[in-house]
Amino acid sequence: MSLKSFSRARAVHLMLVYTGGCNGCDIEIVNCVLSPKFDAEQYKVFLTWNPREADVLVVTGPVTRFNEEPLKKIYEAIPEPKAVVAAGACALMGGVYKNIHGDIPSEEIMGPVENIIPVDAKVPGCAVRPQDILSGVVAALPKLLNAD
Amino acid sequence: MSYITILYSVLAVIATLILAIVIGMLLPGIERKYVQARIQQRIGPPVTSPGIMAPIKFFFKENVMPNSPVPGLYKSLPIICFIVVILILLALMPQIYSFGAFTSIIAIIGFLKVEEVAYVLMGALSKSVMSLGLPFPDIVKGATHPNVERSYIEDLSSNRAFRLIAFGSFPLYLALFIPVAITGSVFLGDIVAFQQANGPFILTLGGAIGTIVFFIGYMILLNEYPFAILKTKADVIEGPYMEYASKYRSFVYLTRGFLMFTLGALFSVLFIGIPPNIFSWGILVNIAVAIIFPVLMGIMSAFSPVFTYKQFYPVVVSTSLLGVLAIVIGLLI
Amino acid sequence: MTEEKKSKKQEVIETEVALGTVHPAALEPYRVRLFVEDEIVKDAEITIGVNHRGIERIMEGLPVEKANALTEKVCGICSNAHIWNSVLVAEKGLQIEIPERANYIRIITEELERLHSHFLYLAHGSEVLGQETFSMRAFYLRETAMELLRMIGGNRVQYGVSIIGGVRPRCELNEMRIQKIAEGMETIEEGLLKFADRFVSDPMIMSRITGVGQISKKDAKRLEVTGPSLRATGVAQDLRTTMKEYEPFDFDVITQDDGDVKSNILMRALEIPESVKIIRQAIKNIPEGPIVDRSWEMFDCDMIQSYIEVPRGTLYHSYGIEDGRLRGSIIRTPSMSNIGAMQYACIGNHVTDAQLCIVQCDPCFTCTDRAIEIIDSNSSNSSNNSNNTNIINISNSSTNNSNINGNSNGNESNIANINGSSNNNAINDNISNISN
Numbered sequence: 001m002s003l004k005s006f007s008r009a010r011a012v013h014l015m016l017v018y019t020g021g022c023n024g025c026d027i028e029i030v031n032c033v034l035s036p037k038f039d040a041e042q043y044k045v046f047l048t049w050n051p052r053e054a055d056v057l058v059v060t061g062p063v064t065r066f067n068e069e070p071l072k073k074i075y076e077a078i079p080e081p082k083a084v085v086a087a088g089a090c091a092l093m094g095g096v097y098k099n100i101h102g103d104i105p106s107e108e109i110m111g112p113v114e115n116i117i118p119v120d121a122k123v124p125g126c127a128v129r130p131q132d133i134l135s136g137v138v139a140a141l142p143k144l145l146n147a148d
Numbered sequence: 149m150s151y152i153t154i155l156y157s158v159l160a161v162i163a164t165l166i167l168a169i170v171i172g173m174l175l176p177g178i179e180r181k182y183v184q185a186r187i188q189q190r191i192g193p194p195v196t197s198p199g200i201m202a203p204i205k206f207f208f209k210e211n212v213m214p215n216s217p218v219p220g221l222y223k224s225l226p227i228i229c230f231i232v233v234i235l236i237l238l239a240l241m242p243q244i245y246s247f248g249a250f251t252s253i254i255a256i257i258g259f260l261k262v263e264e265v266a267y268v269l270m271g272a273l274s275k276s277v278m279s280l281g282l283p284f285p286d287i288v289k290g291a292t293h294p295n296v297e298r299s300y301i302e303d304l305s306s307n308r309a310f311r312l313i314a315f316g317s318f319p320l321y322l323a324l325f326i327p328v329a330i331t332g333s334v335f336l337g338d339i340v341a342f343q344q345a346n347g348p349f350i351l352t353l354g355g356a357i358g359t360i361v362f363f364i365g366y367m368i369l370l371n372e373y374p375f376a377i378l379k380t381k382a383d384v385i386e387g388p389y390m391e392y393a394s395k396y397r398s399f400v401y402l403t404r405g406f407l408m409f410t411l412g413a414l415f416s417v418l419f420i421g422i423p424p425n426i427f428s429w430g431i432l433v434n435i436a437v438a439i440i441f442p443v444l445m446g447i448m449s450a451f452s453p454v455f456t457y458k459q460f461y462p463v464v465v466s467t468s469l470l471g472v473l474a475i476v477i478g479l480l481i
Numbered sequence: 482m483t484e485e486k487k488s489k490k491q492e493v494i495e496t497e498v499a500l501g502t503v504h505p506a507a508l509e510p511y512r513v514r515l516f517v518e519d520e521i522v523k524d525a526e527i528t529i530g531v532n533h534r535g536i537e538r539i540m541e542g543l544p545v546e547k548a549n550a551l552t553e554k555v556c557g558i559c560s561n562a563h564i565w566n567s568v569l570v571a572e573k574g575l576q577i578e579i580p581e582r583a584n585y586i587r588i589i590t591e592e593l594e595r596l597h598s599h600f601l602y603l604a605h606g607s608e609v610l611g612q613e614t615f616s617m618r619a620f621y622l623r624e625t626a627m628e629l630l631r632m633i634g635g636n637r638v639q640y641g642v643s644i645i646g647g648v649r650p651r652c653e654l655n656e657m658r659i660q661k662i663a664e665g666m667e668t669i670e671e672g673l674l675k676f677a678d679r680f681v682s683d684p685m686i687m688s689r690i691t692g693v694g695q696i697s698k699k700d701a702k703r704l705e706v707t708g709p710s711l712r713a714t715g716v717a718q719d720l721r722t723t724m725k726e727y728e729p730f731d732f733d734v735i736t737q738d739d740g741d742v743k744s745n746i747l748m749r750a751l752e753i754p755e756s757v758k759i760i761r762q763a764i765k766n767i768p769e770g771p772i773v774d775r776s777w778e779m780f781d782c783d784m785i786q787s788y789i790e791v792p793r794g795t796l797y798h799s800y801g802i803e804d805g806r807l808r809g810s811i812i813r814t815p816s817m818s819n820i821g822a823m824q825y826a827c828i829g830n831h832v833t834d835a836q837l838c839i840v841q842c843d844p845c846f847t848c849t850d851r852a853i854e855i856i857d858s859n860s861s862n863s864s865n866n867s868n869n870t871n872i873i874n875i876s877n878s879s880t881n882n883s884n885i886n887g888n889s890n891g892n893e894s895n896i897a898n899i900n901g902s903s904n905n906n907a908i909n910d911n912i913s914n915i916s917n
Contacts, residue, residue, distance in 0.1 A: 007204035011197050017503055018510050020532040023847040024557020024638035026508060027601065031627075034604070034613075035620035036190035041180075044197050049505040050386045051277060052212070052393040055205075066531045067510060070282040070502050077277045079393045080210035096554050097534045108535045127557055127638035188617045284502050286512045286528040293516055293524065296497040304498055304832060307520065373611055374685060381505045382609050382836050383498075452685045454611030456831045457520075459688050 005145040008055070008081075012045045012144075014137060015054035015078070019071055019111070021061030021095070024127030025088035029058060032130030045137055051077035055144055056137055059119075060128075062090040062097050063111035075117045081147030083140035086113040087133055089126040156427075157243040163426045168237055168413070171435055172405035173199040175442045183446030199405050203398035214391035215275045222273040225266045226392065226399035232262045233403055237410045242423040245337035252334040253324050256414065260320070260369065263407070264313045267378060270388030271306025278385055305387035308378050311457075312368070315464055316375070320365025322471030326358035327418045329478035336417060343421025350419045354477035359419060361471040363444065364463070366411050370404070372445050374452035377460065412438030494523055498832065502531050506609045506836035511846045515827065515835050522835050525827035527820055532850035537810045540800075545571050545779075546645060548807040552798070553639045555812060556848035558601065560639045561594045562791035563812070563848075566798040568643040569789065574782035574802055575645070583647035583772045584726055586654055589662065589763045590633055590642045591791075592756040596669060597626040598792035599749040599756075602843050603676070606746055609840050610689055615680060622672040629665045632658060647773030659764045666757050677750045690742040694826035694838035697740060704821040708794020710842045713748040714740035720790035729766065730759045745841040779805045791815060793843045814848040 014033070018026045032038045033047045040047070048054050051074045063071060075084070089095045091113045098109045113119055120143050123136035177195035185192020216222040236259045238244055239251045249255060275281070279301040287294050327349055328334050331342045349355030368375045379387030389400050413424045416437045422430035455463065494516045501512040510531040516524040536555055540548040552567040553560040565587055572579065604619035627637050633652050634640020642652045654662075680686060696706065701714040711718055712735060719734040721727045735751045737744035779802070786799040794815025801808040819842040826838035 003204065004208045007201045007208070010194065010201035011205045013202075018508065020510060020534060020850075021847070022554050022557040022560075022639075023509065023845065024560070026847075027558060028638060030508065031620060031623075034608070034617055035624060036188055036617050037621060037624050039185075039190040039192070041185070041193040042191035044193055044201075046193070046198070046202075049278070049381065049503075050390055052214075052391055053206075053386075053397060061532075062534065064531060064533055066284060066533075067502070070284065070510075073277050073282060074503060077212075077215075079212045096551060097536065097539065106535060106539065108533055127636070129637065184613070188614050189621070190617065278503065279499050279501075282502055284512050284528075284531070286499065286514060286526075288528075291514075291528075292526050293494055293497065293514075296494050296516060299496045299498060301498060301500070303496075304517075304520070373613075376611065377833060380611055380833055382611060383500065383506065383832050385505055450614045451683075452612070453607075453689050454833065455685075456689070456833045458831070459685070 008144050009141065010044050012056055012137065012141070013048045013054050014040070014045050014056045014058060015048055015051060015074070016058050016060070017071055017074055019059060019061035019067040019091075019113070020064035021088060021090045022127075025060040025090075025125075028127050028130055029060065029087065029133050032133045035130070038130045038134070040134060043134055043138075045134065051075075052079065054078050054082070056083050056085060056140055057117075058085045058087055058133065058137070059113045059117075060086075060088045060091050061111070062094045062109045063113055063116055064108055065110055068110045068116055071113075071116055081144050083120040083143045084113070084117055085121045085123060085133075085136045085140050086119045087123040087125075087128045087136060089124065092122050092124060095126070160425060160427050161238065161241055161243055164241060164424050164431070165234065165237065167426055167431070168409045168424070169402070169406060171438055172407075172409040173203070173402065175199060175405045175408045175438065176401075178439065179442045179446040183443050184450045187447070187450040199401070203401040206393070206398035206401065207395055209394040209397075211394045214393070214396075215277065215281070216273045216391055217275070218273055222270065222391065223396050225270050225273075226396050226403060229263055229266050230399050230403045230406070232259045233406050233410050235259055237406075237413060237424070240336065240410070240413050240417050240423055242337075242340070242425050245335075245340075248335075251336045253328055253336070254334055257321055257324060260317070261313075263369070264309065264317060267309035267388050268306050268313065271302045271304075271309050271378075274302040274388060274391040275300050276302060276385075276390035278390065301384045302388065302390055305378050305384040308384075309388065312378065315461070316368045317365065318464055319361045319467040319471055320369055322468055322475065323358050323362035323365055324414075324418065326354055326361075326471070326474045326478050329475045330354060330481070336423070339418060340421050340423055348420045352481070354474045354481065355419050357470055357474040357477070359415075361467050361474060362415055362419070363441065364467045366415075366441060367445055367448065368464070369411070370407065370445070373449035374455045375460065376449075376454050377456065380454045382454065408442050409438045412441050415441070494518060500836070504836075506840070508605070509844070509846045511844075513827075513835070513839065515832060517832055520832050522827045522830055522832060525824045525835065527824055527839070529820070529846045529850055532847050534850070537812060540807055540810045542806050542808070544805055545802055545807050548800075548810070549643075549645065550641060552812070553641060556814070556845055557638050558598055558845060559594060559791050559793065559796075559848070561590050561634075561642055562789065562796055563798070564641060565591060565643045566787050566789045566791075566796050567800075568645055570785050570787045570798050570800060571645050571802065573787055574785040575777055575779065577646055577774065577777045579647050580771050580774055581768045582770045583774075585729075585763050585767045586633075586648045586652055586772060587643055588726060588730070589654070589760055590630065590640065590652070592760045592763075593626050593630050593633070595756045595792040596753055597623050597630065598843075599753050600626065602749050602840075603680075603746065606742075606837070606840055609837050610686065612686060615676070615686075618676055622669060622676065625665045625668050625672075629662055632661060644773065646775055646777055647771070650773065653772055654764075654767065659767070662760065662764050666760055670754060670757050673750065673753050677747075680750070681747070687743065689834075690746060690837070692739075693742045693830055693834050694745075694841050695739060695741040696822055696826055700825065701740060701822065704825055705818045706794075706822045706842070707815045707818050708790070708792075708843070709748045709752060710745060710794070710819055710822060713737045713744040720788060720795055724789060726789075727759075730762050732759050742837055742841045745843075749843075784809065793845060794819065814845065816843070816845045816849040819844065820849070 033040045121140035176199040181192040422433045424434045495518040498515045502510040512528040514526045549567045552563040600623035604616045607615035698714045784801045797813040800810040823839045823842045827835045
């Protein structure tokens with residue numbers, strides 16, 4: 001393993017973007033980072049709020065109309081290599097908000113996240129469990145490690 | 149001086165610098181893992197992650213152009229800071245004491261000022277995506293004050309850095325003048341020689357008070373919680389460092405750890421009388437001081453919220469008064 | 482009164498600092514514009530609408546049971562409160578008497594939810610203060626409540642306990658579960674006492690929060706503050722005292738005097754033992770019997786309204802039933818009426834304290850963003866005409882007398898009009914926005 005991937009595996013900076021979910025996933029993710037019970041830092045995952053510092057972008061929520069542009073901007077601000085983890089049912093397929101009436105899609109929802117930015121790992125659940133978030137970040141790691 | 153002495157001096161200086169960088173890289177990890185994580189009852193990150201692996205990782209990231217009116221200057225600032233810290237450490241080494249004014253307290257204060265001015269410039273030059281950069285139609289029908297000038301959050305932290313220059317650095321500078329008051333000389337060589345003859349200042353009353361003042365000043369200069377108003381998460385997110393990516397961010401990380409070691413070495417020169425020199429056992433004292441200070445700082449910051457000016461001013465004023473008291477004691481005794 | 486004076490001083494504003502929509506202290510997406518002079522906030526404006534998902538529109542025309550389950554998705558923090566109130570609406574309209582045991586289980590779930598919401602408040606408040614250690618401690622204590630909720634409902638968030646006629650069979654409390662709840666209450670009470678002791682005896686924290694973001698009793702009434710934020714200003718108003726569901730339980734209404742961040746934090750810390758008290762009474766006196774009554778019949782009914790007290794204040798749900806389907810749903814969450822207070826509390830404080838002043842009212846903008854149009858009565862002089870009608874803009878003067886006008890049919894009911902003065906154009910814009 002080269003020094004490059006060795007160091008990347010040992011300091012992962014995580015950024016969260018909430019795009020209009022119900023707060024359930026959001027609080028669970030904050031819980032997974034801040035609660036001593038889960039403590040993401042022991043897995044070398046650090047929380048940051050600065051896109052320039054981030055490696056992994058965790059997106060929750062179905063991406064409402066006013067969140068689409070900010071999400072794109074933040075994604076563009078992250079330097080390569082980067083990975084995106086979509087967490088929660090809303091981020092994966094729009095959740096209950098997107099397609100509740102069968103074929104009639106909701107006007108408000110621009111998501112799922114895949115429509116807006118490329119997604120590398122998907123974490124299912126409504127709401128996601130903190131453990132699943134960590135495994136989702138780990139699942140996205142190979143992309144970071146193998147990048148130039 | 150013979151040829152061999154010069155060679156030895158150069159070797160000693162380089163070896164001490166390398167040692168300082170290695171210890172400096174370990175310090176953030178020690179602070180995070182063994183102090184804060186322990187207080188917070190969690191396992192915490194590996195010691196190497198925050199200080200060593202993170203800068204290496206950032207070094208290999210894509211070099212994006214910072215969003216700044218003067219990208220060149222903005223990018224050069226962390227490197228300038230890093231060089232300044234190296235200069236401070238050089239000035240502390242006994243091999244350099246023959247250079248005269250370069251190794252005086254005045255020069256060190258000048259270098260530390262550069263560090264502080266850099267924060268002002270960094271804040272003013274950074275235009276991050278995180279506040280106004282996020283497109284959001286907030287000035288809509290019915291918005292209050294639609295025609296006000298809008299500023300980025302980093303402008304706020306630039307203002308704060310400017311204020312900190314005005315009052316925040318008092319404790320540290322007063323503490324630096326306590327040995328001067330006792331010794332009567334601004335040259336580090338004289339201060340070290342005086343202490344080696346008469347015992348370390350830390351054991352005298354003035355020096356003991358000075359230690360407290362120095363420690364508060366150390367925390368303010370490093371912008372650690374509770375004195376982190378420059379880069380508090382509650383409003384300015386990361387403040388002046390917002391736009392640094394890749395190599396420049398790794399310099400920011402390195403500078404912080406290195407500055408921790410350098411200020412520790414400064415303390416051991418001024419108050420214990422042991423300069424950093426890899427060829428003497430005294431280097432162990434330097435390392436011990438450099439580790440004890442971040443540990444104490446970690447304990448302080450784990451137990452304190454961020455101070456606004458309402459709390460900041462009284463702390464600075466009372467520590468400055470303590471510093472003045474220590475100087476007066478130093479002059480009298 | 483004082484507030485009007487404050488907002489008239491418009492000429493001195495130096496600059497504007499916009500925080501959001503992604504911000505570490507806010508967590509939720511919203512934009513707050515702070516009008517700053519010398520780092521002191523002179524005026525503040527919270528712009529929400531980022532989270533608008535149109536959930537009331539989605540609920541329109543769904544079978545009542547399905548729509549009830551959907552109300553959980555309004556909010557991931559107080560999800561049980563939403564489904565409970567929505568079920569109460571149906572039960573009120575269809576005149577269903579639920580078994581006593583079911584009511585007890587609902588109360589236990591609701592109080593557990595209050596516990597985790599209040600712990601979240603303490604944790605988030607500490608995080609915004611910059612006190613990471615206390616934040617982690619509060620999150621750690623919160624885990625106990627979360628695990629108990631998972632045990633009852635089967636999921637850490639959105640447990641779906643209430644259904645029309647009672648509670649879901651999977652939420653039956655057997656001996657083992659009651660035992661576990663009792664143990665959890667011990668842990669929470671003990672941990673909270675230690676936490677609160679440490680919190681109030683910390684001079685640095687106390688100097689940060691005392692006197693910051695003060696709202697007087699009079700202002701709180703004028704701004705229509707609700708829930709714990711109102712009680713922290715000294716008004717003993719708690720809907721739980723009048724709800725018939727809470728009749729068997731004995732608890733005190735906690736009030737504080739000052740209305741600043743300190744009172745708000747103490748308020749939540751002191752409400753936790755009260756919730757523990759209610760849960761203890763509930764598990765001690767829980768009656769035997771069935772937990773669900775399925776013998777009800779569906780019939781049409783007009784708009785039915787229900788108010789309950791949830792962790793953040795008063796929650797209002799209302800809808801009518803037609804052919805077993807839901808018509809004209811309106812949800813009004815407590816954060817809606819607290820927005821005015823959040824903006825008001827910011828004024829006169831340091832920028833670093835501004836987020837704290839918002840957090841002190843326990844905002845949940847994710848709940849609050851639904852199809853709502855709020856029309857500012859002073860909007861005639863605004864310069865910027867935007868077509869984004871879903872954006873909610875409340876200026877400080879516009880929440881003076883908040884009343885909710887909801888029409889009972891169709892799409893129009895999605896519009897809650899706060900501030901009385903109705904602007905027909907804006908409403909029509911919004912309707913077209915929803916229906917096209």
